[in-house]
Each structure stands twice: as structure tokens, then as C-alpha cells.
Amino acid sequence: MSVIVRDDGFHAEDFAGTAVEIASDIKSDELVQLASGADMVRILFPSFSDGRGFTLARRLRDAGYAGRLRAVGPVIADQYAMARRSGFDEVEIPDDLAARQPEEQWKFRADWRAHDYRARMKG
Amino acid sequence: MARKFTPKVLTANDLRLGDVVYMTASGDWTRCHAEAELLEDEADAELRLLKAHGQSGIVVGAYLADAKAGPDGPEPVHFREAFRSRGPSNYDLGKQADSKRGTAHV
């Protein structure tokens, strides 16, 4: 089982449609085509130290994907702001991680819009 | 014939302070290499290592390092472990200084 994390904290799974799942080693020219028209795209993080998912999310958003975008895997609370800034709407983490890093540690980074140098540079 | 097991000491760094520690026969941690338990049985050594991995609130980066018996207790074999047991060569700091300050034991 897993926990869905959003800015307001932990949630149970509430998506019932069909999601497109994207592995982190996808070829970049297939990314946009695979995602097009999907209600939700789940980008899989094989480990917290593999940051490809952040680039994939940003590229998908830049390409105009407007659907729901979820980071799935052992992402840690300290990466929540990175995920949100890269274009993810939410993060799906395994239960044992949610037990070790409880809700308030994730909500501590719900301020992800604050202090964003890159956003300031991009305008 | 089975490969002969080189005796080991179990070593790590203290989580809060960072300095080098060794596991004693009683399962405590010491700052002094000579007070470490010399592990001469491979299975026993692996068990000790598992125990140390379960103490991640106390120590970091536990591993088994080659050692040999000496007159005052276990001595390091490799030069890296000799430096760890002593301190840097450019200043009188680390364990070599601690022992003069009389703080080798915790």
C-alpha cells in the first residue's frame, strides 16, 4: 500500500482512472507522445538518489502536458519541494516511508513556492 | 582448504562527534584501538557487524578492518587503519592528542 502526499498532507489513493506509467530510463523523444491525453502520468523513481524524474516532469510540463502528474517511489520529504517545482502535483510513497517520515515532515516543505531562485530567474 | 580468516576489529565513526570508534568485547564502543575486541572467527565477526548496523543511532559506517594481536591489544594492519587509530601526520590532533589530554576513554 502507499500514501499520496500533497501540500495539505497525507491522502489515501483517490484516482480511479487509467494512468500512464513512465520509467525513468524512457527515451526523451518517446516521453511526450506516451503521456499525451493521459488523465494521470506516474513517473517512477527507482530510488530517491535518482533525479531523472525531476527532468522528465519538467520536460512534460514544458511540452504542455496539463494532466495529473505523480512522482512514485521512495522520494523523501526533503525532496517534496523539488518534486512540486519540477511540475509534479503529488508524490506517492510506500507505507513504511510514510511511517518513518510522518505527515508534518512533508508539510514542512509545503512552502515549496518560497525562495525559488530558478523561478525568479525564469520570470 | 578454507581460506584462513584474517582477524578483524569492528570499527565505525561516532554519529554525533564523528571520531573513530571500535567495538569492545562487551559490545560497547571505545576510542582506543587497543581496547577493541579482536575477532578471530569469521561468523562471529559478521554477527558483530550486523549488530553495529542496528546501532545507526550511535555510529555511522561500521565495517570490519584487518588487525593483529599485539602486546597491549589489537593493532592495525593496514596504514589507513593506523592513521585512523592515531590522527593526521601534519598536526598533533585527533587520537594522538586526545591520549595526551587523557580523553582516550569515553
Next chain:
Amino acid sequence: MYEYSDFDEAFVRARAAQFRQQVERRLDGSLTEEEFRPLRLMNGLYLQLHAYMLRIAIPYGTLSAGQMRQLAMIAERWDEGYGHFTTRQNIQFNWPKLVDVPDIIDALADVQMHAIQTSGNTIRNTTTDVFAGAAADEIADPRPIAELIREWSTDHAEFQFLPRKFKIAITGTEADRAVIRAHDIGLQLVEKDGEIGLKVLVGGGLGRTPMLGQVIRDFLPVADLLPYLEAVISTYNLMGRRDNKYKARIKITVFENGLDAFKAAVEEEFARIRPTFSGVDQEILRVIAAQFAPPAFKNDPVDSYEAALSVDPVFRRWVARNITAHKVENHAIVTISLKEHGKTPGDATADQMRVMADLADRYGYGELRISHEQNVVLPHVAKADLPAVHAELLRAGLATANVGLLSDMICCPGMDYCALATARSIPVAENLATHFRDIGLEDEIGNLKIKISGCINACGHHHIGHIGILGLDRAGVENYQITLGGDAGPQAAIGDKTGPGFAYDEVVPAIERILRAYLALRESPAETFIDAFRRLGAAPFKEALYGENRDAA
């Protein structure tokens, strides 16, 4: 000098609070060591051989007198009274306790400093020419662009978990005192039709597989820099290898895919993201640039300086070695050597830091620099003040007149501190410096770059030393491999291995054999070691090292 905006200040304070919380969460078990490790690394905190080590960013090597004083305070209060300046123009403290580090980070924030992104698989401190803004030969001061890169790359959401670390260097001169060819991305300010732009190199780096960067863009408009960097680094983030940390740097990505294929992927992504940048970064750059305006140089006559030169041979020698021409005629650039013979290269005590800070305040318009060659520089000093500066440095043990000589070595911490090291490097440097001083050959040998690394990761830049020394572990014994013919700068080259390595106590005699061969073979004292090596090739030096007729030096 750059002063934090309210934005910088708020960010650094927020990060300090986050790190304090992360340390608490590590201690209470919320974070495993595996999870905490990249977080502490993102804040410059390593676990080394004897203790933790905190690496503090000195952006593009520039700091104020007040910041230097704060470093001295930190050295005394939370460390062992000294600090180590690095080839990345940063400072490292070797003895902090984990439980004290949040307080140190707060103390840094008090003087607009931090330790963010000095480690980890992310974009590191952008380094630059130590003489930036003072040198006579630069097209423009590269530091405003370095600061722009600092701000853009700091906490960049997409680039905190790259395949491997990522280093950018920028220079404003053809002379390249920033070793841009040995960086993941090297930038050089160039001028075309009256416009200033950037030559972009990619895929340089030392370490296990040393490579020099290749030009990926001849002329990039400054306004395109940030989207272009994003295109390069996001392409690397997806294409870079993650299966083997020794093949994960961008130099391998470029090498394995070929520059053309890599460039095509970059240009495609650049075309996509360029329009998403509004151009507001150029407004920010203008605000930044204004802060790097040179100080109001005073106009003191140089008579007292010339008088001191004519009567004081110690001063004269120091001026000849440690002073570089300034763009303003009656000023000079002072290099304060941290390479006293027999001492640890790059180390300064808290007292010495305060002396340098005071000199900067009194004579140097409040500004200091850290060089990648591990010295401290006062970039702007009136020539009239040089005798007073020299006298103060003499009293503090900081007047070693050896810049550019054999003893002015780059040297990594090696196995005296570093958990990755395979052999010691500091005592090798100490022994070399004292030996050549004692036999009286250092001046005779003249300009020479010796660079020493204590492992294959090459923090001591051994590949690009005229003579490189690499410490290895050969079956449980320290062994040192020698390379010859490397060079940093515009003629950058990777040195070649001479042959079998040498035991710890054979290194000094081996280097002496090489240098005696040089003295015997050079055309004149004006021909430096590296010039003689380029003319003669490696053969006569290898013969001196290994040949049967080698003398027993």
C-alpha cells in the same frame, strides 16, 4: 562585492532552519543514514577519516574581510583553530561535530555565507579567475555571471540528484587562470563584433579518466546562458550513466555518445526551453554587475614603494614573486602564499585569517580572494602600501616569496584526512618543499607546477601539473606514480605516466633526478621546465628517473 539581496538572505536562513531540522531528524531516527547522507552532503558536510568535515562555499573565491574574520571565529570556536583552502576556492574545516554544525551554519548565514551545494551530485560552486576584476588582460569581470549561475543553480529543483557532481568554471581571459578545460562546463568570455558572449566547453574533468573539455558553442549570447546551461545539464541528467559512479560524469556521457550526438540533444532541448525564459534574468544580471563595480582606487604616489624596492632585498624578492600587474598602474595584485616550506599547503590559522582580513580592510578595499592554487589574494592594493603589507605579512609568517615556484604546490588533504584517499599527500608536499629549499635549488629551477593527489579522484589536479604525483595503495603500501608534461591554462594538457611508481621515501629523490636532468638539459635559465619538456619530450626525464646511469640523487 556582491551583497545578499533580501531574497538571498531569506533563502539562506530558511535552508539553515531546514538543515537544523534534518540533523534533528537524523538523531531521532526519522532519517536513515542513507537518506541523511545526501542531505548533509548538499550542505557541505562529509564524514572523513577522523571526523566530520564541513566544506564552506566561497562563491567564485571572493570574500570580504568580515567574512574572513567569521571563518577565523568558526575555526576557533567549533574547530581546531585553522582552516584549509581548496582547489575549488572553498574552505574546509576538518574537525566539526555533527551536533555543532547547525550553529556553524547559522554563524555563516550571519555573514552571508553558506555551505550549500559544496558536495553532492549537484551543481557546485562556480569557480573563476582569482584575479577577476583586477587583471589587466580580461575582456570583462566574469564574476557577475558566476553570481548569476550561483543564484540560478542554488536549490535548482531539477539538478539536486544528477548522475554525479557538476562543476562549472568561468574565465574572462585568454590566459585562463580558472582551468576551464578541466571542468564539466567551462565558460570563456569572448568578444565578437563588439558584443560580449561566451565560448562554451563541455566534458572536461580530471579523476579516473582525465579529459579536456571540447567546444560545444563558439559564441553564446550572454542572454542565452541560463537556458543553455539548463539544456546541457538536463540532457546530461537523462543521458548520463547511473550504473557506475566512475562513468557517471558528463565527460563520459559526451565521450560515449560523441560530441555531435550530445550537442544535437542539447540544441533540441535548448530550442524548446529558450522561449520559456522571459529575459528577466538579464535585469537581475545588471543589478548584480553593478555590485561588482571596482572600488574608487586611491591615487597615492609610488615613491615610497620604489624606495623600499631599492633598499630592501627581502621586499624586492617578495615583489618579484608574489605581485602581479594590476589594471590600474599604481596598484598591484598581492598573492599571499599559504605554502610556507614544510607546512600544509592551503592551511591558515585563525590568527593568520584575521591578519589577512585586517590587511584587506586597511589596504585592500575590504576584499580577499581564494585561488584554486590554494593561496589568498588581495586583488587591489596601492603600490604605496605594499611595504606596509609586506611587513605585516612577515610578522604573521605569511610572507613566503614562492608563488609559481616548486614549493607553491597544489596538494589535496590525502590520507591524513580524506576517507577516499589511498595514500598521504601532505607530507610528500612538505618533504619536497623543505628538501629543495635546503639544497638551494628552488630558485634555480624557477617556475614549476607540482600537483599532488592522494587518490585517483585527482582533487590535487596531478594530471595537469608539470610534474604530477599520485598516491596509491599498492598491496598495503603507499606508492606514488609520477606524471610529466601536464598543464593547466590555455595550453592545457594531461600529463603522461612515467612508469612504475615510487615508495613514499623515494619520491623526493625521484623528483630531484627529474629536475637535475632539466637543469642539465635546458637551453638557458629562461627555458622553464615545461618548455624544456615540450622541446625534449619525456625520454630524457624517464632516463633520469629509471635509467641505469641515474645518479644517486
